[in-house]
Amino acid sequence: MGADPSLSGRGLRWFEALTGLEGLLDGGPRTVRVADSRLGEEIARFIAVVADPANRFPRARQGELGLEEAWTLARQLRRTVAEDLGARARAIVAVVDVSSQAYGRREELLGIHLACAAAADAYASARLAGHPIVALLVGKAMSGAFLAHGYQANRILALDSTEVLVHAMSKQAAARVTRRPVEALEQLGERIVPMAYGVRAFARLGLLHGLIEGVNAAAPGADDIERVRRELAAAIDDARAGARDLAARLTSPAARETRAASIAVRRRLTEQWDAP
Amino acid sequence: MSTAAPHERLLTRHSFIELPARERARAILDADSFRELLGPFDRLKSPWLPLQGIVAQSDDGVVIARGRIGGRPAVVAAIEGAFQGGSIGEVSGAKVAGALELALRDCERGHPVLPVLLLETGGVRLQEANLGLAAIAEIHSAIVALRRRVPVVAVVAGMVGCFGGMSLAAALCSTLIVTRQARLGMNGPEVIEQEAGITELDSTDHALIWSLVGGEQRYATGLADALVDDDAEAIAAQVRSVVEGVAAPRSEQVECYLERLAHIDPANPPEPRALRALWAREDPDGR
Amino acid sequence: MEVFNFTYRARQPVARRVHVGVVGSGDLEVLLEPSVDQHAHVAVTTSVDGFEAVWKIVLDRFFSRFAGAATIEINDFGATPGVVMLRLEQAVEALRT
Structure with missing residues (x-):
């Protein structure tokens, strides 16, 4: 299958770069990737949500977080917690490149809100159980998808790249809902920091643990990967030493x-x- | 739930939906126990709305009230749906998160406080975008931590409904109470139409939308715990009836829902009526 | 959005503070509390531009009957003069009860 240019492959690229693995799960779906990999002195569990143009749910084919993605995240996180019961709680790294939650009639009927809540719940529960969780923003971290995949982490790291975007709603939808042209929204974002989409503006909100500068986010080289692994390891150490909230x-x-x-x-x- | 005959119920009913947030909080708490925190005269308004030429409200659309429920210490966070669609901005979100965090602190110190959320919200306030989203993540975190210590109750009464990131908050609560006038969904119909096209969902087709996300459907398919009439006393009584040891929260029932999803054919999804049979409640009470 | 300030002479003190209304479509909120001097001070913030003269007429009429030394904050979201007057009278009514 040819690569769809509208799909961001960054999540998968970074997942594979950091773990050296594809991370496919037995029984699928192909959109949730999980693998363990060494990070500093310990083994960390990496989790990513990636696009699958053949996803059986059509509204989740462009890298959106759909029903199966969200519930599968919850399953994988809860399994991780169960596996480590009585032992040292493994570090968890959420590789984040999610364009949105899936928008659809089926999704609403079947409770996409509950599915995303279950993923957020599983992340928060893992954090409360002592797992240090780091979210690594490598692409889009949008809206409900980010709430379900990454926003419950103890620490959030982001690559300093113009394609790392954080927001509550896509520009097109936000423009329609607020009855403003996209250009006006962009100008507003320059003046009103929380309205901006870019990660540098997001960094000014104080929610990030670190903004990783000088890394090739689109096509990382060996040095870039090593650099990010060091930042992840440091953030995990910091999270282990800090509070669980x-x-x-x-x-x-x-x-x-x-x-x-x-x-x-x-x-x-x-x-x-x-x-x- | 009220057992009075229908005509008697109508005569004695006091609409909850018609009440503003402050009066809703008062209606949930035991008589004369209402004490508001960060009220209008504290003037903790949105710092972001006036910068965009939008008039701010003195309480930013959230009423936090302490008091008692069935004699027990409680805190109610009530969202005012009439102000900016009940949207969650920095201040309104911090009020909800902060109240839950303090309830958690007290629970951890051995002084349980029952938290009740009265949700009427379209989700993130777009004028405060990322700060609203951040506050909602903090609300989610607080609910998950608090839920282990004390039942966290959410009420979606209508008419705004509960959407966006706050629909996740509703789904995280120990007990979710809805009315027939409630709507609960992640994405508003207009946003679905914008993002996925009118063939996916026609946002003007109100009957279809109610059949998907209406309170009755949510209750019938097990996505809400109680369906109550739009009556202030009936809703307060339902909240009072929530006790310790409620069943495992729905958001923890991962294998059950993955199994259910596995049986869904996305190319031929069930109609809302059919889903009521597929996902029938285990505790049908004949309604 | 516009902000206006008005001052009126007052004759009697106001005993407590009162809040009514909501900044919802066609509505407004009123925060009324004791003033620091023998005047009533009104600060209006309104979403609808260009109606300062109308606000003055409505407030003149209100203060022709109300003599309380109150500081009043009004946050308006497009209320008609009738609704403004209704909310102000509600606030005065709440002062008495």
Whole structure:
């Protein structure tokens, strides 16, 4: 089958580069790839969601996170937790390049919201069980797909590349919903940081553990791969040493500036929590 | 659920849907126990809306109230659907996440607090895009952690419904209560039409949309736990009836749903009616 | 979006604070609380531009009957003058109860 130019192959490329494996699961689907690979001093479990133009669900053929992708993520994560019960909890690396959740009539009927919740639940549960989880953004990290695959990680790393995009909705859909032309949305993103799509703007929100600069994100060489592996290993060590919740996302200098309101809400809520 | 005869129910019914968020929270909590946190006079508004020429609301569309439910300490987070479609921005999202985080803190200290979410939301507020999405991830995280300590209850009453990332939040809760006027889905019909085309879904076909994501369908296919009339007392009573030790959350039932999906032919998917038979509730109560 | 400020002379103090309404389509919220001086201060933020004169007429009429030394914040999302007056009267009513 010829490569569909509309499909981003970055997720698969980085998954294979970091693990040296295809990661195909027995019994499929071909869209969820899982493999164990050495990272620093330990073996980490890598998980990616990739495009399959022959996906049996037609609305999940372009790298979207569909029903089977989301439930399979949940299964693989829960198996990882079960396998490590009573032993050292393995590090988990989510390789993120997901264009969106699957948009479709079947998907809504069959509960795509629950499927994505199950994946988010499984990531959060693995984190609470002590698995250090690092999300590595190599391409798109969009909307509900990112909520289900990556956003529950202890630490988020991203490649500094113009094609690494983070947002709540695709530009076309956002333009239609807000009744603005795409160009106007892009201009707005330059002024309103959380409205921007690019990863450099996202870094200013203080949610990233690190932005990995100077790496060829589209066609990584051996040095690039080695560099990213070192960053992943360091982020895993940092996650193991830190709390199991997401509080670290509010502590960076960038978060203190851009997410000042998020911090103020929590501070004042704590003050008022117990009756005076 | 009320057992009164239909005509009596109608006469004594007080619509929950017609209540604004603050009054909804009051209706859920025991009489006279309502105490609002970060209320309008605290003026924690969206810092992002005025920058885009949009009028902010003094509570950013979320009411956080402490009080008691059936005599037990509780916290209610109620989203105001009339303000910006109940959308989750930085402040409104932080209010919900923060309330859940404090409930978790108290639970961990041995002082259980029952959390109740009253969800009326289209999901992320696009004017605050990535900060809304981040807050929703924090809400998900807090629900998963809290759910192990205490039942987390969500109510989707209508008319906005519950969509986007917040539909995941609803699905993560221990107990999900809906009315017939509720809609629960991940992607709004307009967005599906935009992304997948009108042959996939005609967003003006309201009957079709209700048949897919309406409260009755969600309850009949086991994707919600209780179907309640639009009556403030009936909904409050349903919330009070939620006790410890509810069944394993739906989002943990991974093998069950993968098995169900394996039996679905995407080229010939079941109609909504047929799915009610395929995914029938195990506890039919005749409704 | 526009912001206006108005000041009116007041005769009696306001005892407490009151909140009514929602910044929803065709509606507004009113935050009314005791003023720091013997005047009423009104700050209007409205989504609809170009109606300052209409706001003044509505508020003049309201303050011809209400003499409370209140600081009033109005956040408006396109309410008609009738709805504005209704919400202000609701706030005054809530002050009394």
